[in-house]
Amino acid sequence: MNKQSKIYIAGASGMVGSSIVRILKKRGYKKLLIPNSNQLDLIDQLKVDKWFKNNRPEYVFLCAGKVGGMFSNMKYPADYSVKNTLIIANVINMSFKYDIKKLLFMGSSCLYPIQNGNKKIKPEMLLSRPMENSNIHYSISKINGYFMCLGYNKQYGTNYITPMPCNIYGPGDNFSENHSHVIPALIRKFHFAKLNKTKNLIIAGSGNVKREFLYVDDLAEASIFLMHRYNNSKLINVGSGKDISIKNLSYLIKKIIGYEGNIIFDRKKPEGVKKKLLDVSVINKMGWRQKTDMISGLTKAYKYYKKVSNIN
Ligand SMILES: NC(=O)c1ccc[n+]([C@@H]2O[C@H](COP(=O)([O-])OP(=O)(O)OC[C@H]3O[C@@H](n4cnc5c(N)ncnc54)[C@H](OP(=O)(O)O)[C@@H]3O)[C@@H](O)[C@H]2O)c1
Numbered sequence: 001m002n003k004q005s006k007i008y009i010a011g012a013s014g015m016v017g018s019s020i021v022r023i024l025k026k027r028g029y030k031k032l033l034i035p036n037s038n039q040l041d042l043i044d045q046l047k048v049d050k051w052f053k054n055n056r057p058e059y060v061f062l063c064a065g066k067v068g069g070m071f072s073n074m075k076y077p078a079d080y081s082v083k084n085t086l087i088i089a090n091v092i093n094m095s096f097k098y099d100i101k102k103l104l105f106m107g108s109s110c111l112y113p114i115q116n117g118n119k120k121i122k123p124e125m126l127l128s129r130p131m132e133n134s135n136i137h138y139s140i141s142k143i144n145g146y147f148m149c150l151g152y153n154k155q156y157g158t159n160y161i162t163p164m165p166c167n168i169y170g171p172g173d174n175f176s177e178n179h180s181h182v183i184p185a186l187i188r189k190f191h192f193a194k195l196n197k198t199k200n201l202i203i204a205g206s207g208n209v210k211r212e213f214l215y216v217d218d219l220a221e222a223s224i225f226l227m228h229r230y231n232n233s234k235l236i237n238v239g240s241g242k243d244i245s246i247k248n249l250s251y252l253i254k255k256i257i258g259y260e261g262n263i264i265f266d267r268k269k270p271e272g273v274k275k276k277l278l279d280v281s282v283i284n285k286m287g288w289r290q291k292t293d294m295i296s297g298l299t300k301a302y303k304y305y306k307k308v309s310n311i312n
Pocket of ligand 1: 010011012013014015016017036037038040041042043062063064065066067087106107108109165166167168169172173174181
């Protein structure tokens with residue numbers, strides 16, 4: 001991939017896609033193709049075919065899809081399953097038909113099965129145990145995307161790669177009440193608790209479960225790095241390499257936002273698996289590491305939230 005390559009970022013308006021676009025532009029990549037979903041509905045196979053025929057991208061970052069938190073996944077299982085399957089199949093299939101040079105299909109750590117114990121998650125663990133039920137429709141459609149890439153690589157020698165990022169947060173995140181992931185949901189909650197001077201803020205679960213988070217620009221950097229350097233069908237994990245308990249995360253966000261009330265953890269509410277930490281040794285050995293620590297990442301995410309929500 002060079003500065004004159006035609007690069008298509010599918011999902012360029014989303015959190016991850018927009019960060020890839022920002023960084024590619026900053027580095028001087030000139031020919032970025034970034035239609036939004038109104039200009040190109042990736043569910044429509046004929047339109048996708050026509051668009052590839054007319055635009056002929058050389059490199060594809062596939063970051064488009066229906067993405068959301070646990071409650072949204074449980075409420076809209078058909079959308080998560082069918083829309084993602086169609087988007088993924090259309091983009092991968094047309095990438096092959098129009099002979100692109102390389103494709104990066106954005107996977108996700110939630111494709112991995114439930115892990116017990118303290119083991120870090122390795123790519124070999126895919127499909128080795130039962131899956132988390134709350135987002136299974138989304139996960140299965142994305143696992144199928146990985147197998148589409150694998151299938152093309154095996155059958156036709158293509159170079160389609162699949163990074164597996166941990167939870168991502170930062171500017172461009174979805175802060176809506178019903179669709180958000182952990183960090184945007186907490187930022188929103190703490191922000192309103194501060195504004196309303198709420199005395200006790202209730203957070204679902206014991207707060208003891210641990211999760212791994214990565215700032216979105218770090219994922220974008222890693223994706224560009226992998227587009228240049230990684231040529232292998234095997235899944236490659238991308239993460240910070242560290243996890244944090246929801247309790248510690250909550251206190252960190254409380255401090256950044258300046259909420260002065262109490263936090264109460266509601267142990268009766270569901271909170272998912274105890275631990276979910278990726279083994280990121282492969283990408284670290286290749287020379288990539290996260291740059292943004294949680295304090296600066298969360299501060300930037302909060303600044304973005306205040307700007308877009310217009311509630312100060
Ligand atoms: N967020 C995370 O924590 C996380 C973690 C690991 C992996 N990932 C992966 O990263 C990728 C991007 O996630 P994200 O958080 O950036 O999601 P996002 O902010 O919700 O962005 C989704 C993107 O997909 C586009 N899109 C949706 N339906 C479309 C359609 N029918 N046609 C064309 N475009 C469509 C949206 O475009 P419009 O806005 O124009 O509709 C948007 O640009 C996903 O593959 C996800 O699995 C995300």
